[in-house]
Amino acid sequence: MTNDTAPTAVDVVVVGGGIGGLGNALALTRAGQRVRVLERADEFGEVGAGLQMAPNATRILRDWGVLDQVIAEGVLPKHLVMRDALDGSELTRLDLQRTQERYGAPYVVIHRSDLHRILLDACRAAGVDLVTSCGVKDVVDVDGGVEVHSPGRTDHARVALGADGLGSLLRSQLSNDEQVSSAYVAYRGAVPVEEVAEQQGIAMTDVVVYIGPRRHLVQYPLRHGEIFNQVAVFESPKALRGEEDWGTPDELDAAFAGSCPAVLSALPRLWRDRWWRMYDREPITNWRRGSLVLTGDAAHPMLQYLAQGACQAIEDAGVLAGLVSGEHARSGPGSGPDWDAALGSYVELRRPRTAEVQTTARWWGSFWHRDGAEREARNEVLRSREVDDYQHLDWLYAAR
Ligand SMILES: Cc1cc2nc3c(=O)[nH]c(=O)nc-3n(C[C@H](O)[C@H](O)[C@H](O)COP(=O)(O)OP(=O)(O)OC[C@H]3O[C@@H](n4cnc5c(N)ncnc54)[C@H](O)[C@@H]3O)c2cc1C
Numbered sequence: 001m002t003n004d005t006a007p008t009a010v011d012v013v014v015v016g017g018g019i020g021g022l023g024n025a026l027a028l029t030r031a032g033q034r035v036r037v038l039e040r041a042d043e044f045g046e047v048g049a050g051l052q053m054a055p056n057a058t059r060i061l062r063d064w065g066v067l068d069q070v071i072a073e074g075v076l077p078k079h080l081v082m083r084d085a086l087d088g089s090e091l092t093r094l095d096l097q098r099t100q101e102r103y104g105a106p107y108v109v110i111h112r113s114d115l116h117r118i119l120l121d122a123c124r125a126a127g128v129d130l131v132t133s134c135g136v137k138d139v140v141d142v143d144g145g146v147e148v149h150s151p152g153r154t155d156h157a158r159v160a161l162g163a164d165g166l167g168s169l170l171r172s173q174l175s176n177d178e179q180v181s182s183a184y185v186a187y188r189g190a191v192p193v194e195e196v197a198e199q200q201g202i203a204m205t206d207v208v209v210y211i212g213p214r215r216h217l218v219q220y221p222l223r224h225g226e227i228f229n230q231v232a233v234f235e236s237p238k239a240l241r242g243e244e245d246w247g248t249p250d251e252l253d254a255a256f257a258g259s260c261p262a263v264l265s266a267l268p269r270l271w272r273d274r275w276w277r278m279y280d281r282e283p284i285t286n287w288r289r290g291s292l293v294l295t296g297d298a299a300h301p302m303l304q305y306l307a308q309g310a311c312q313a314i315e316d317a318g319v320l321a322g323l324v325s326g327e328h329a330r331s332g333p334g335s336g337p338d339w340d341a342a343l344g345s346y347v348e349l350r351r352p353r354t355a356e357v358q359t360t361a362r363w364w365g366s367f368w369h370r371d372g373a374e375r376e377a378r379n380e381v382l383r384s385r386e387v388d389d390y391q392h393l394d395w396l397y398a399a400r
Pocket of ligand 1: 016017020038039041051053134135163169186231297308310312313
């Protein structure tokens, strides 16, 4: 039974209250728009562990006035260190503290739930209308905007943003593409730092990545070093064989057999009651239908090897709000921005950029997971680079 009420019309309805949805809501509210977020879950929140925030995202967080808090609640790592997962040797390191000087913004690691809460608090303070327990079923184009249908309510807005993640319902209104399984699965564990005291090779000031055949392990501290975050990722033989029940803990242990002692000593600290199968999608061209447009993982889900999914969602939000308050703003009493032009420019700017990040993330994963002679060749390449060599990162981190 439907009992549609009519909530006040707003300028923008954001469907999905993840980091991407809240980022867009905050940015557009700061750009003068009335914004409502509709979130399916009963509470706003994030599941998971750490997030790396690169300068292309922290620059925007600073524009939104939340970077100081993100730094205060996170960690500013000194280096990104890559090691070989089989012999444990150091392959290369990148000076992360010089990103401030080179890119004008820091590299921060933060617990996802902390970043999410900081954005949620900023949305509340900015006056975003935040609605939970509201699973959107449909967005329909109407004269001058959209109707957003959920059980028991219909929201009217000039624009709807689909920020509903990898399994996006709103993307399925624009494209019939499917999620692509990488056959890789992630195990996470974020534990009080005392629990890793006995673990080998812990670095409390760096992001460390052990890369190896069909596997890798990422480690970094969170919450001023109170928590230690680890993510182990591996290719599942069961997934490759097409079995339903893939990524189970027995596969985790088998996949990491033969790794160096520092990697093996991490495995008991991972959560074993849940795991994350890794999917992305092919880049698509149709992000938009009239006043409905996609953002974040709904638009460009990517594998996590460049640590850019949330960073790109934040870039989306920064770009759209910039267009609405800048190039496509209109002056005069009662006149909102030229939404049609703003959404067109947003898609034109963001589509090629995010497609490149999606494609490069896949390549980077295959580079990390090389075996045999290819692994040796990869190690040679990595060992030859200097700690302050940023040439392969400029395209990603520099201001655009
Ligand atoms: C192992 C791993 C490590 C990662 N590490 C990093 C990293 O270091 N740095 C980085 O930048 N990125 C990283 N990412 C990627 C990052 O987590 C995602 O890209 C980011 O969280 C996407 O945010 P989003 O808001 O677009 O989507 P989501 O976080 O998926 O949010 C979607 C929201 O929409 C809601 N929703 C869904 N359907 C509906 C509906 N019909 N109606 C209403 N609400 C709905 C959901 O409940 C959810 O709250 C990593 C990912 C993984 C898996």
